[in-house]
Amino acid sequence: MPERERMIFRAEINGEEVEILVRPNQTLLEVLRDELDLTGTKEGCGEGVCGACTVLVDGLPRRACLTLALEADGSRVLTVEGLAPGRELSPEQRAFVEHGAIQCGFCTPGMLIAAHDLLRREPRPEEAAIRRQIAGHVCRCTGYAKIVEAIAAAARDKEADHA
Ligand code: FES
Ligand code: FES
Structure with missing residues:
Protein backbone atom coordinates (compact mmCIF):
# COMPACT_ATOMS: atom_id res chain seq x y z
CA MET A 1 0.00 0.00 0.00
CA LEU A 83 4.50 -6.53 32.82
CA ALA A 84 8.11 -6.53 33.95
CA PRO A 85 10.04 -3.80 32.21
CA GLY A 86 13.20 -4.37 34.28
CA ARG A 87 15.11 -7.59 34.88
CA GLU A 88 12.80 -8.80 37.66
CA LEU A 89 9.87 -11.00 36.73
CA SER A 90 6.43 -9.76 37.68
CA PRO A 91 4.66 -11.72 40.47
CA GLU A 92 2.47 -13.38 37.82
CA GLN A 93 5.46 -14.40 35.72
CA ARG A 94 7.35 -15.71 38.75
CA ALA A 95 4.36 -17.76 39.89
CA PHE A 96 3.88 -19.27 36.42
CA VAL A 97 7.51 -20.41 36.43
CA GLU A 98 7.46 -21.69 40.00
CA HIS A 99 4.18 -23.60 39.57
CA GLY A 100 4.99 -25.19 36.25
CA ALA A 101 2.17 -23.30 34.54
CA ILE A 102 4.18 -23.03 31.32
CA GLN A 103 4.86 -25.87 28.94
CA CYS A 104 5.16 -24.78 25.31
CA GLY A 105 4.42 -21.23 26.46
CA PHE A 106 2.28 -20.23 23.51
CA CYS A 107 -0.76 -19.32 25.59
CA THR A 108 1.32 -17.81 28.38
CA PRO A 109 1.48 -14.13 27.32
CA GLY A 110 -2.31 -13.99 27.04
CA MET A 111 -2.74 -15.89 30.31
CA LEU A 112 -0.35 -13.51 32.08
CA ILE A 113 -2.22 -10.47 30.81
CA ALA A 114 -5.51 -12.06 31.95
CA ALA A 115 -3.99 -12.80 35.37
CA HIS A 116 -2.64 -9.27 35.69
CA ASP A 117 -6.03 -7.84 34.75
CA LEU A 118 -7.85 -10.01 37.31
CA LEU A 119 -5.45 -9.30 40.17
CA ARG A 120 -5.66 -5.54 39.65
CA ARG A 121 -9.43 -5.69 40.00
CA GLU A 122 -9.67 -8.51 42.49
CA PRO A 123 -6.57 -8.95 44.63
CA ARG A 124 -7.86 -12.10 46.37
CA PRO A 125 -9.81 -14.03 43.75
CA GLU A 126 -11.61 -17.27 44.51
CA GLU A 127 -10.69 -20.21 42.31
CA ALA A 128 -13.98 -19.81 40.45
CA ALA A 129 -13.09 -16.21 39.56
CA ILE A 130 -9.69 -17.29 38.27
CA ARG A 131 -11.30 -19.99 36.14
CA ARG A 132 -13.83 -17.50 34.80
CA GLN A 133 -11.07 -15.05 33.92
CA ILE A 134 -9.10 -17.57 31.89
CA ALA A 135 -12.16 -19.25 30.38
CA GLY A 136 -11.53 -17.59 27.03
CA HIS A 137 -7.90 -18.66 26.94
CA VAL A 138 -7.03 -21.95 25.32
CA CYS A 139 -4.05 -23.93 26.57
CA ARG A 140 -3.25 -27.14 24.75
CA CYS A 141 -0.65 -28.29 27.26
CA THR A 142 -1.23 -27.74 30.95
CA GLY A 143 -4.77 -28.87 31.71
CA TYR A 144 -5.24 -25.48 33.43
CA ALA A 145 -4.81 -26.66 37.05
CA LYS A 146 -1.26 -25.33 37.29
CA ILE A 147 -2.24 -22.05 35.67
CA VAL A 148 -5.03 -21.60 38.22
CA GLU A 149 -2.60 -22.48 41.04
CA ALA A 150 -0.06 -20.00 39.69
CA ILE A 151 -2.56 -17.15 39.54
CA ALA A 152 -3.67 -17.87 43.12
CA ALA A 153 0.00 -17.91 44.19
CA ALA A 154 0.66 -14.61 42.40
CA ALA A 155 -2.25 -13.10 44.32
CA ARG A 156 -0.70 -14.26 47.62
CA ASP A 157 2.74 -12.95 46.60
CA LYS A 158 1.34 -9.57 45.62
CA GLU A 159 -0.48 -9.33 48.92
CA ALA A 160 2.69 -10.23 50.83
CA ASP A 161 4.66 -7.61 48.83
CA HIS A 162 2.18 -4.95 49.89
CA ALA A 163 1.95 -6.11 53.53
S1 FES B 1 -4.98 -15.07 18.06
FE1 FES B 1 -6.40 -13.64 18.82
S2 FES B 1 -7.81 -14.80 19.94
FE2 FES B 1 -6.54 -16.30 18.98
S1 FES C 1 1.55 -23.96 27.68
FE1 FES C 1 1.30 -24.73 25.65
S2 FES C 1 -0.56 -23.87 25.01
FE2 FES C 1 -0.47 -23.36 27.08
Missing part, protein backbone atom coordinates in the same frame (compact mmCIF):
# COMPACT_ATOMS: atom_id res chain seq x y z
CA PRO A 2 1.44 3.43 -0.90
CA GLU A 3 2.73 5.46 2.01
CA ARG A 4 0.06 8.13 1.47
CA GLU A 5 -2.66 5.56 2.17
CA ARG A 6 -1.23 4.86 5.56
CA MET A 7 -2.43 6.66 8.63
CA ILE A 8 -0.74 7.86 11.77
CA PHE A 9 -1.16 5.61 14.78
CA ARG A 10 -0.20 7.06 18.14
CA ALA A 11 -0.39 5.18 21.40
CA GLU A 12 1.36 4.68 24.69
CA ILE A 13 2.66 1.15 24.54
CA ASN A 14 4.14 -0.28 27.72
CA GLY A 15 4.70 3.26 28.96
CA GLU A 16 6.41 4.54 25.80
CA GLU A 17 4.91 6.95 23.31
CA VAL A 18 4.78 5.39 19.85
CA GLU A 19 3.93 7.12 16.58
CA ILE A 20 4.04 5.18 13.33
CA LEU A 21 2.24 4.90 10.01
CA VAL A 22 -0.11 1.93 9.72
CA ARG A 23 -2.47 0.56 7.10
CA PRO A 24 -6.12 1.18 7.94
CA ASN A 25 -6.76 -2.57 7.90
CA GLN A 26 -3.74 -3.52 10.00
CA THR A 27 -4.60 -5.21 13.28
CA LEU A 28 -3.12 -4.20 16.57
CA LEU A 29 -1.53 -7.64 16.70
CA GLU A 30 0.22 -7.08 13.35
CA VAL A 31 1.44 -3.66 14.42
CA LEU A 32 2.75 -4.94 17.75
CA ARG A 33 4.53 -7.93 16.27
CA ASP A 34 5.56 -6.82 12.78
CA GLU A 35 6.14 -3.08 13.18
CA LEU A 36 7.18 -2.73 16.80
CA ASP A 37 8.91 -6.07 17.30
CA LEU A 38 6.83 -6.82 20.38
CA THR A 39 6.59 -10.51 19.59
CA GLY A 40 5.61 -11.60 23.09
CA THR A 41 1.97 -11.28 22.06
CA LYS A 42 1.15 -14.43 20.10
CA GLU A 43 -1.10 -15.18 17.17
CA GLY A 44 -2.91 -18.46 17.68
CA CYS A 45 -6.26 -18.66 15.91
CA GLY A 46 -6.33 -15.13 14.49
CA GLU A 47 -10.11 -15.26 14.95
CA GLY A 48 -10.73 -14.11 18.51
CA VAL A 49 -11.08 -17.59 19.96
CA CYS A 50 -7.87 -18.67 21.68
CA GLY A 51 -6.86 -15.63 23.76
CA ALA A 52 -3.15 -15.88 22.90
CA CYS A 53 -3.14 -12.31 21.54
CA THR A 54 -4.74 -10.67 24.58
CA VAL A 55 -3.42 -7.24 25.57
CA LEU A 56 -4.87 -4.48 27.72
CA VAL A 57 -6.15 -1.40 25.88
CA ASP A 58 -6.90 1.41 28.29
CA GLY A 59 -7.00 -1.19 31.05
CA LEU A 60 -9.42 -3.57 29.34
CA PRO A 61 -8.51 -6.95 27.86
CA ARG A 62 -8.75 -6.93 24.08
CA ARG A 63 -8.06 -9.57 21.45
CA ALA A 64 -5.36 -7.85 19.44
CA CYS A 65 -6.11 -10.06 16.41
CA LEU A 66 -9.62 -8.61 16.19
CA THR A 67 -8.71 -5.02 17.04
CA LEU A 68 -7.61 -2.67 14.31
CA ALA A 69 -4.57 -0.69 15.34
CA LEU A 70 -6.47 2.49 14.54
CA GLU A 71 -9.20 1.50 17.00
CA ALA A 72 -6.51 1.68 19.68
CA ASP A 73 -5.25 5.05 18.47
CA GLY A 74 -4.62 7.36 21.42
CA SER A 75 -4.86 4.50 23.92
CA ARG A 76 -2.60 2.99 26.53
CA VAL A 77 -1.64 -0.53 25.54
CA LEU A 78 -0.06 -3.09 27.84
CA THR A 79 1.53 -6.20 26.38
CA VAL A 80 3.34 -9.01 28.16
CA GLU A 81 6.64 -7.14 27.65
CA GLY A 82 5.26 -4.33 29.82
Whole structure:
Protein backbone atom coordinates (compact mmCIF):
# COMPACT_ATOMS: atom_id res chain seq x y z
CA MET A 1 0.00 0.00 0.00
CA PRO A 2 1.44 3.43 -0.90
CA GLU A 3 2.73 5.46 2.01
CA ARG A 4 0.06 8.13 1.47
CA GLU A 5 -2.66 5.56 2.17
CA ARG A 6 -1.23 4.86 5.56
CA MET A 7 -2.43 6.66 8.63
CA ILE A 8 -0.74 7.86 11.77
CA PHE A 9 -1.16 5.61 14.78
CA ARG A 10 -0.20 7.06 18.14
CA ALA A 11 -0.39 5.18 21.40
CA GLU A 12 1.36 4.68 24.69
CA ILE A 13 2.66 1.15 24.54
CA ASN A 14 4.14 -0.28 27.72
CA GLY A 15 4.70 3.26 28.96
CA GLU A 16 6.41 4.54 25.80
CA GLU A 17 4.91 6.95 23.31
CA VAL A 18 4.78 5.39 19.85
CA GLU A 19 3.93 7.12 16.58
CA ILE A 20 4.04 5.18 13.33
CA LEU A 21 2.24 4.90 10.01
CA VAL A 22 -0.11 1.93 9.72
CA ARG A 23 -2.47 0.56 7.10
CA PRO A 24 -6.12 1.18 7.94
CA ASN A 25 -6.76 -2.57 7.90
CA GLN A 26 -3.74 -3.52 10.00
CA THR A 27 -4.60 -5.21 13.28
CA LEU A 28 -3.12 -4.20 16.57
CA LEU A 29 -1.53 -7.64 16.70
CA GLU A 30 0.22 -7.08 13.35
CA VAL A 31 1.44 -3.66 14.42
CA LEU A 32 2.75 -4.94 17.75
CA ARG A 33 4.53 -7.93 16.27
CA ASP A 34 5.56 -6.82 12.78
CA GLU A 35 6.14 -3.08 13.18
CA LEU A 36 7.18 -2.73 16.80
CA ASP A 37 8.91 -6.07 17.30
CA LEU A 38 6.83 -6.82 20.38
CA THR A 39 6.59 -10.51 19.59
CA GLY A 40 5.61 -11.60 23.09
CA THR A 41 1.97 -11.28 22.06
CA LYS A 42 1.15 -14.43 20.10
CA GLU A 43 -1.10 -15.18 17.17
CA GLY A 44 -2.91 -18.46 17.68
CA CYS A 45 -6.26 -18.66 15.91
CA GLY A 46 -6.33 -15.13 14.49
CA GLU A 47 -10.11 -15.26 14.95
CA GLY A 48 -10.73 -14.11 18.51
CA VAL A 49 -11.08 -17.59 19.96
CA CYS A 50 -7.87 -18.67 21.68
CA GLY A 51 -6.86 -15.63 23.76
CA ALA A 52 -3.15 -15.88 22.90
CA CYS A 53 -3.14 -12.31 21.54
CA THR A 54 -4.74 -10.67 24.58
CA VAL A 55 -3.42 -7.24 25.57
CA LEU A 56 -4.87 -4.48 27.72
CA VAL A 57 -6.15 -1.40 25.88
CA ASP A 58 -6.90 1.41 28.29
CA GLY A 59 -7.00 -1.19 31.05
CA LEU A 60 -9.42 -3.57 29.34
CA PRO A 61 -8.51 -6.95 27.86
CA ARG A 62 -8.75 -6.93 24.08
CA ARG A 63 -8.06 -9.57 21.45
CA ALA A 64 -5.36 -7.85 19.44
CA CYS A 65 -6.11 -10.06 16.41
CA LEU A 66 -9.62 -8.61 16.19
CA THR A 67 -8.71 -5.02 17.04
CA LEU A 68 -7.61 -2.67 14.31
CA ALA A 69 -4.57 -0.69 15.34
CA LEU A 70 -6.47 2.49 14.54
CA GLU A 71 -9.20 1.50 17.00
CA ALA A 72 -6.51 1.68 19.68
CA ASP A 73 -5.25 5.05 18.47
CA GLY A 74 -4.62 7.36 21.42
CA SER A 75 -4.86 4.50 23.92
CA ARG A 76 -2.60 2.99 26.53
CA VAL A 77 -1.64 -0.53 25.54
CA LEU A 78 -0.06 -3.09 27.84
CA THR A 79 1.53 -6.20 26.38
CA VAL A 80 3.34 -9.01 28.16
CA GLU A 81 6.64 -7.14 27.65
CA GLY A 82 5.26 -4.33 29.82
CA LEU A 83 4.50 -6.53 32.82
CA ALA A 84 8.11 -6.53 33.95
CA PRO A 85 10.04 -3.80 32.21
CA GLY A 86 13.20 -4.37 34.28
CA ARG A 87 15.11 -7.59 34.88
CA GLU A 88 12.80 -8.80 37.66
CA LEU A 89 9.87 -11.00 36.73
CA SER A 90 6.43 -9.76 37.68
CA PRO A 91 4.66 -11.72 40.47
CA GLU A 92 2.47 -13.38 37.82
CA GLN A 93 5.46 -14.40 35.72
CA ARG A 94 7.35 -15.71 38.75
CA ALA A 95 4.36 -17.76 39.89
CA PHE A 96 3.88 -19.27 36.42
CA VAL A 97 7.51 -20.41 36.43
CA GLU A 98 7.46 -21.69 40.00
CA HIS A 99 4.18 -23.60 39.57
CA GLY A 100 4.99 -25.19 36.25
CA ALA A 101 2.17 -23.30 34.54
CA ILE A 102 4.18 -23.03 31.32
CA GLN A 103 4.86 -25.87 28.94
CA CYS A 104 5.16 -24.78 25.31
CA GLY A 105 4.42 -21.23 26.46
CA PHE A 106 2.28 -20.23 23.51
CA CYS A 107 -0.76 -19.32 25.59
CA THR A 108 1.32 -17.81 28.38
CA PRO A 109 1.48 -14.13 27.32
CA GLY A 110 -2.31 -13.99 27.04
CA MET A 111 -2.74 -15.89 30.31
CA LEU A 112 -0.35 -13.51 32.08
CA ILE A 113 -2.22 -10.47 30.81
CA ALA A 114 -5.51 -12.06 31.95
CA ALA A 115 -3.99 -12.80 35.37
CA HIS A 116 -2.64 -9.27 35.69
CA ASP A 117 -6.03 -7.84 34.75
CA LEU A 118 -7.85 -10.01 37.31
CA LEU A 119 -5.45 -9.30 40.17
CA ARG A 120 -5.66 -5.54 39.65
CA ARG A 121 -9.43 -5.69 40.00
CA GLU A 122 -9.67 -8.51 42.49
CA PRO A 123 -6.57 -8.95 44.63
CA ARG A 124 -7.86 -12.10 46.37
CA PRO A 125 -9.81 -14.03 43.75
CA GLU A 126 -11.61 -17.27 44.51
CA GLU A 127 -10.69 -20.21 42.31
CA ALA A 128 -13.98 -19.81 40.45
CA ALA A 129 -13.09 -16.21 39.56
CA ILE A 130 -9.69 -17.29 38.27
CA ARG A 131 -11.30 -19.99 36.14
CA ARG A 132 -13.83 -17.50 34.80
CA GLN A 133 -11.07 -15.05 33.92
CA ILE A 134 -9.10 -17.57 31.89
CA ALA A 135 -12.16 -19.25 30.38
CA GLY A 136 -11.53 -17.59 27.03
CA HIS A 137 -7.90 -18.66 26.94
CA VAL A 138 -7.03 -21.95 25.32
CA CYS A 139 -4.05 -23.93 26.57
CA ARG A 140 -3.25 -27.14 24.75
CA CYS A 141 -0.65 -28.29 27.26
CA THR A 142 -1.23 -27.74 30.95
CA GLY A 143 -4.77 -28.87 31.71
CA TYR A 144 -5.24 -25.48 33.43
CA ALA A 145 -4.81 -26.66 37.05
CA LYS A 146 -1.26 -25.33 37.29
CA ILE A 147 -2.24 -22.05 35.67
CA VAL A 148 -5.03 -21.60 38.22
CA GLU A 149 -2.60 -22.48 41.04
CA ALA A 150 -0.06 -20.00 39.69
CA ILE A 151 -2.56 -17.15 39.54
CA ALA A 152 -3.67 -17.87 43.12
CA ALA A 153 0.00 -17.91 44.19
CA ALA A 154 0.66 -14.61 42.40
CA ALA A 155 -2.25 -13.10 44.32
CA ARG A 156 -0.70 -14.26 47.62
CA ASP A 157 2.74 -12.95 46.60
CA LYS A 158 1.34 -9.57 45.62
CA GLU A 159 -0.48 -9.33 48.92
CA ALA A 160 2.69 -10.23 50.83
CA ASP A 161 4.66 -7.61 48.83
CA HIS A 162 2.18 -4.95 49.89
CA ALA A 163 1.95 -6.11 53.53
S1 FES B 1 -4.98 -15.07 18.06
FE1 FES B 1 -6.40 -13.64 18.82
S2 FES B 1 -7.81 -14.80 19.94
FE2 FES B 1 -6.54 -16.30 18.98
S1 FES C 1 1.55 -23.96 27.68
FE1 FES C 1 1.30 -24.73 25.65
S2 FES C 1 -0.56 -23.87 25.01
FE2 FES C 1 -0.47 -23.36 27.08
